[in-house]
Amino acid sequence: MxxxxxxxxxxxxxxxxxxxxxxxxxxxxxxxxxxxxxxxxxxxxxxxxxxxxxxxxxxxxxxxxxxxxxxxxxxxxxxxxxxxxxxxxxxxxxxxxxxxxxxxxxxxxxxxxxxxxxxxxxxDAAEVQRLVDAAFLARDLVNTPANDLGPAAFERQIRDFAARHKMRVTAIVGDDLLAQDFPMIHAVGRAAAEAPRLIDLSWGKASDPKVTLVGKGVTFDTGGLDIKPASSMLLMKKDMGGAANVLGLAHAIMDAKLKVRLRVLIPIVENAISAAAFRPGDVLPSRAGMTVEIGNTDAEGRLILADALALADEEKPELILDMATLTGAARVALGPDLPPLYTTDDRLAADLVAAGAAMGDPLWRMPLWAPYDSYLSSRVADVNHISHGGHAGSITAALFLKRFVRNAGAWAHLDIFAWAPEAQPGRPFGGTDQGIRAAYGVLRQRYGRSPQ
Structure with a gap:
């Protein structure tokens, strides 16, 4: 032929x-x-x-x-x-x-x-290939419907990913989450037919700088008892887009052999409705020791992230980066193509924005505006997980997460959409990668590559 x-x-x-x-x-x-x-x-x-x-x-x-x-x-x-x-x-x-x-x-x-x-x-053919593979991994996962990517199936996919990269992997599943002090992950996922879980992956030398990635893994979000309208539920297979993009970023880091001790934490739940569902007004304990009043069960992502961030923070890594399809408010503020970036580290913010601009992966820094923290006050608990009114929803979500990071050298939060509602250059319609190339560019610059 x-x-x-x-x-x-x-x-x-x-x-x-x-x-x-x-x-x-x-x-x-x-x-x-x-x-x-x-x-x-x-x-x-x-x-x-x-x-x-x-x-x-x-x-x-x-x-x-x-x-x-x-x-x-x-x-x-x-x-x-x-x-x-x-x-x-x-x-x-x-x-x-x-x-x-x-x-x-x-x-x-x-x-x-x-x-x-x-x-x-x-x-640089190798660099192009790793970034393409990272993006396609994230896109394939986001595009997969929830009937084929529930919590158990997602764990299997992650275990396969870990095996390919020779990562160490552990999983805490179901009621073991309570026994090992992850009460909010358990509460959000306990109503579903498949048990909630926390997947903990690690790779690299223990002596290298510690970088930890945390990704929101809600395989489907009904909104819980504060149920979404049908039109808002149509895209909720993509609510694990933070986890999908974190896995894509992890692939790029490991494929390039960056000199880091990489840890990846992915809390996986389905926010379903049953007699076991958590309720508006409930007060949940958290791994960090704070009590959290539930203002709305459709703001579940920040709850599972909070427990995972608290775990990440305990070993005082040099950097924690989390990605999550967290708020509709971020889309109202910046639209689907421009994810908000939150961090208290000015240099990290500048580096992420610059790397994203150079690689067609834009980010926009938003403020962690301290006065808005009062919007999260509660009369019955240490904190409410949502704000009292409809203002600054993406900012207050980031401020809530910030409470669970106390010891890390730096922390950044990306409130991504993980979906292209219209085809864009390099981004066909559907599930998409966001933040991978920006974050990888910074990590590559800071940590280089290990000798081959």
Whole structure:
């Protein structure tokens, strides 16, 4: 069988003369079709025999060009093999954008094969591959419906992940959560048919700097007794998006062999409704010793994170980073594409924002505004887990989590959406990665790589 041809994909910015990058006949064809480098415009170039000689792709204006713009080409191209030509900029970033845009979720139906890219000669192929694998891991998990990814199935997936990476893994399941002092994880998940659990993964040398990742793993969220309306429940398979993205980030860290002692904590629950469900007005104990009044059972994610953060904090790691699909208020404030970042560490905040901007993984720092902490006051417990009114919901959620981190060198919280409601460059519709490349960029800069 003949080897499939690799077609050229010539990249041209808006305002650039195609004549300098294309053969004369193809430059005339582009002009006749009013191709002028418009962002996302894809035009097939004909062969004399009627076949396709390649494609030309518009990058748009240089001053307004998404980092992952080549993802738009991958989303539009037919299956086949392609190579980049023209003025595509940084080769690694170009390859990353293309390959992220080629993502397809086809577990339940057979779709068109994704286009493949021959990485440009100067691209860091290994780095591109690990970041693509990290993103696809997160996307696949978020896209999987809850009937195939309940708490037990999610644990199996995580154990498989741990085995591939030679991680040490333990799980605390069901009533053992009470015996080992994780009362809020237990309370949130006890109403479901499958028991709640806390998965604890570790990798690396004990002598290396300790970095701990915590991911919210709510496999489905009905809202509990404060039940969501049907329209708000439709996407709740994605409520484990924090855990999915933490696993993607962990993959990148381990694949790059960063010099850290990595720990990953994933509390997994389904927030279901039954006679055992926790209730509005309940007062729960917590691992940190605080009592927590329940203001609304649909704010369950911060409860399971709080117990996991308290555990992470006990060994005083250099950094704790948590990711969670935590609040609708974050979407109201910043929309689906721009996750809020919370931290008290100014340097960490600046580094995360800069790394995200460089890698097409944007974050926006939001304030841990101390006066709003009073919104969490309770007359019957140490703290209420939600604010009294509808103001500053994402900030007050972060302030609640902050109470459970006392000893770590630094802590950052990402309130991610983990879903692309509309296709974006490098982010097809559906479950998506957020924060992975930003966090990995900072960790790679700070901790380097171990000798191979």
């Amino acid at each position: 003949a080897k499939p041809r690799t077609l050229p994909l010539t990249c041209i910015g808006e305002g650039t003369d195609p004549g300098g990058l294309l053969p004369a006949a193809h430059a005339k064809w582009a002009a006749a079709n009013a191709f002028a480098g418009q962002r996302g415009r894809l035009l097939a170039l004909p062969e004399a025999n009627g076949g396709i000689a390649g494609y030309v792709f518009g990058l748009g204006p240089a001053e307004d060009r998404p980092k992952l713009v080549l993802g738009l080409a991958a989303a539009a191209l037919e299956p086949g093999s392609y190579r980049l030509e023209g003025d595509f900029g940084d080769p690694s970033l170009a390859a990353l954008g293309f390959r992220l845009g080629a993502y397809r979720y086809d577990r339940y139906r057979k779709g068109k094969e994704a286009p493949a890219l021959v990485d440009p000669p100067d691209a």
